[in-house]
Amino acid sequence: MIGSMAAAKAPRANRSDPAVRRDQMIDVALAAFADRGYPAVELKEIAAEVGVTPNLIHHYFPGGKSELHLEAVKRACSQLEAMFEASPDIPIENKMPANIARYVDEALAPTDRWKLYARSLRSADDELRACAVATRLAVMQGVTANHLGTANPPPAARAALFGVYGFLEDASDEWRVQAISDRPKLEKMIMAVLLAALSTAMTD
Secondary structure (H helix, E strand, C coil): CHHHHHHHHHCCCCCCCCHHHHHHHHHHHHHHHHHCCCHHCHHHHHHHHCCHHHHHHHHCCCCHHHHHHHHHHHHHCCCCCHCCCCCCCCCCCHHHHHHHHHHHHHHHHHHHHHHHHHHCCCCHHHHHHHHHHHHHHHHHHHHHHHCCCCCCCCCCHHHHHHHHHHHHHHHHHCCCCCCCCCCHHHHHHHHHHHHHHHHHHCCC
């Protein structure tokens, strides 16, 4: 049985609302795949948690487990994208530290959505990896819009930022694994690398 956290996120399905029922399946699947990984998850567990039959999951997701997993990854990535602030009304000196802090929050926990995102970045499945890469690019576009005034920076800046976000993600994950307690140092280091990459990439 999937844990209580999943149950809290997705109460038992309301038979009268197919859209809600489908959302509940995805939410429960997201928590399950994040917790145990794709191979260990069975559709009958997700069905039991939502309060439906496995056949009904196949009705909503004809591709079965793999399709439901892809939808869970898409939702996880969408949630991550939605966390980051790109409003032009907020000063840049407030935006960047806040966005970095949100990213670090996700990685240090790690949250369910972070787990699916990070695994998908390294997946051999093209669709899964494409979802995660698109999320990283969307976050990067917010950074370049804030700092460079464009969501389509020169190729050098785009390549530099893509690499910096890989560094940010890996450094945060390693910080957690090594149980390093100095979080402010991590955020300061990430900020320095990000600003240096932008500055260098934009220099002729």
